[in-house]
Amino acid sequence: MTGPKRPARTASVAPAIETRGLTKQYGARRVLDELDLSVDAGSVFGFLGANGAGKTTTIRILLALVRETGGSARIFGHAPGSAEVRPLIGYCPDVPGFASWMTAREVLEQAATVFQLPKNTSRRRVADLLDLTGLADTRAKVGGYSRGMRQRLGLAQALINSPRLLILDEPTSALDPMGRRAVLELITELRGKTTVFFSTHLLPDVERVCDDVAILSSGRVAAAGPIREVRARFGGARGRLIVETSDPALLRGMLPDKPWVLTVEDEEPGSRALVLTVDDLEESAARVAAEIASRGERLYRLEPREASLEDVFVDLVEAGR
Numbered sequence: 001m002t003g004p005k006r007p008a009r010t011a012s013v014a015p016a017i018e019t020r021g022l023t024k025q026y027g028a029r030r031v032l033d034e035l036d037l038s039v040d041a042g043s044v045f046g047f048l049g050a051n052g053a054g055k056t057t058t059i060r061i062l063l064a065l066v067r068e069t070g071g072s073a074r075i076f077g078h079a080p081g082s083a084e085v086r087p088l089i090g091y092c093p094d095v096p097g098f099a100s101w102m103t104a105r106e107v108l109e110q111a112a113t114v115f116q117l118p119k120n121t122s123r124r125r126v127a128d129l130l131d132l133t134g135l136a137d138t139r140a141k142v143g144g145y146s147r148g149m150r151q152r153l154g155l156a157q158a159l160i161n162s163p164r165l166l167i168l169d170e171p172t173s174a175l176d177p178m179g180r181r182a183v184l185e186l187i188t189e190l191r192g193k194t195t196v197f198f199s200t201h202l203l204p205d206v207e208r209v210c211d212d213v214a215i216l217s218s219g220r221v222a223a224a225g226p227i228r229e230v231r232a233r234f235g236g237a238r239g240r241l242i243v244e245t246s247d248p249a250l251l252r253g254m255l256p257d258k259p260w261v262l263t264v265e266d267e268e269p270g271s272r273a274l275v276l277t278v279d280d281l282e283e284s285a286a287r288v289a290a291e292i293a294s295r296g297e298r299l300y301r302l303e304p305r306e307a308s309l310e311d312v313f314v315d316l317v318e319a320g321r
């Protein structure tokens with residue numbers, strides 16, 4: 001992973017976010033069930049979970065918009081909503097709302113006023129953030145913005161106070177591929193300086209920029225840690241094999257009989273390569289190669305792919321249901 005290293009965790013550096021036994025109940029329904037979460041200062045942290053898993057509820061507790069029913073949450077060692085914490089946080093919701101008659105510049109200037117930034121700092125930061133989010137040349141009022149433009153402005157607004165902790169609720173969900181790439185690059189640039197904690201359903205984004213993840217399932221942490229560890233621990237030896245031979249039809253015909261092959265699909269419609277899901281990547285690669293050789297076929301490609309974060313996510317979430 002590129003970018004500056006995050007600071008080593010020592011006893012003197014409080015985690016950016018720490019929850020212990022965090023519980024939220026709506027009536028009889030337990031939405032968060034003794035959630036334990038620790039987010040290292042300076043890291044980029046992906047907060048994952050199916051619809052309704054409790055991600056937004058956790059974020060709302062961290063922002064002191066909702067009170068927990070039990071347990072505790074701390075931000076850099078302080079209680080959410082406390083005077084120590086408020087200046088340290090930037091937040092962007094999934095659908096940021098703005099006064100429709102304002103321009104992007106006015107929105108940012110107003111945000112700078114809320115944080116009582118000195119005039120010079122405010123002027124410089126507003127200009128930098130307009131540039132950074134590609135809104136510098138936009139004269140239009142926010143009311144006429146697309147969802148993607150609103151999301152970029154929301155991100156700029158969340159950065160106005162140079163926060164130590166940036167909390168984002170699905171930051172790339174409304175963006176086109178260029179906007180998405182720009183936001184992911186921005187998040188990468190913040191690594192080491194600002195802790196970025198973001199919820200998302202877009203697992204390729206997480207694999208691209210996050211150091212650590214937590215997968216939430218029914219209000220509990222089903223897995224947490226560095227991405228590679230989570231993948232290795234919960235993905236096991238399972239994975240996919242991409243196989244391309246001189247006679248794909250023959251290969252396709254013989255594979256369903258093999259108990260070590262779980263599924264067979266075309267890599268792409270009309271492609272000569274097949275994708276096999278297997279339980280044991282190494283063992284199955286050897287078996288496929290042997291089968292192909294024994295039939296006198298040519299093997300053009302045999303490519304093992306470890307279980308993706310998406311495989312792990314689907315398994316854990318389905319197991320928790």
Ligand SMILES: Nc1ncnc2c1ncn2[C@@H]1O[C@H](COP(=O)(O)OP(=O)(O)OP(=O)(O)O)[C@@H](O)[C@H]1O
Binds near residue numbers: 026050051052054056
């Ligand atoms: N004010 C509320 N009253 C009752 N139930 C609520 C309230 N807010 C949230 N819930 C319930 O809590 C559960 C968790 O919701 P939450 O919005 O935290 O999930 P989420 O993981 O953010 O989901 P999504 O990915 O769909 O945004 C849901 O079942 C939701 O219906």
